[in-house]
Amino acid sequence: MTFHFTKVIEPTPFIVDAMNRWENNPDLVPLIRPNKNKKELEQQWQITLEEFKNRLDTHHFYLIYIDDKLVGEMNYMVDPSHLHKRAPGTAWIGITIGEDGGRGKGIGFKAIQYLEEEIKKQGLTRIELGVFEFNTRAYKLYQQLGYQEIARIANFTYWKNCMWSDIRMEKYLGE
Structure with a gap:
């Protein structure tokens, strides 16, 4: 089994279809997006190819593969408004292992390490993320x-049937 990661330069309908599938998977929705109530939790979201292209103005997206099969995505933004600690030069990261076959194989660990290296290449020294409790x-x-x-x-x-906290975490990247 081999893992590899690819930066998204030009989105394709295949990528958008995969992201829409993951974004609306009832098992993943609670893990990947905040929801204010049951109605929001059950809401279906769809992104178009054009909307995804526009996201590339503010996000750096990478696709996650196992043996040439797309299993997820990871991304980062620089200095978004939702940072808890507003330290300039902070990357906010997100990761979604969208396919069942990609979970429990250590790919999340490798993917985050890869993303950290990409962030360091941009000269950024701090990462912040949120994870639901x-x-x-x-x-x-x-x-x-x-x-x-x-x-x-x-x-x-x-x-x-209840509300949960968002845990904010940070890491400073060494040289």
């Missing part, structure tokens, strides 16, 4: 990779 598997992964908890934002997302 019920996503203990991701929280443990980020801790294992050296991320430190810096805040909890209460009542941030709805899942299983």
Whole structure:
């Protein structure tokens, strides 16, 4: 099994279809986007090819492959307004392992390491992320990779009939 990562330069309908499939997978929705209530949790979202092209103005997207099969995506933004600690030169990261066959194989670990290297190449020294408190598997992964908890934002997302916190974590990248 081989992992590899590819920067998205020009989106294709294939990529957009995969992202729409993951964005609307009921098993993934609670993990990848905040929801204020049950209605929002159940809402279907669709991104068009043009909208995805526009996102490339503010996001750096990378596709995640196992043995040439697309299984997920990761991305980062620089200094977005939703940072908890507004330190200039901060990358905000996100990762989605969208295909069942991509989970539990260590690809999240490798993908984050790859993304950190790409961020360092841009001269950035700090990364911040958010992980919902019920996503203990991701929280443990980020801790294992050296991320430190810096805040909890209460009542941030709805899942299983209650509201959960968003845990903000950070990591400073060494030289």
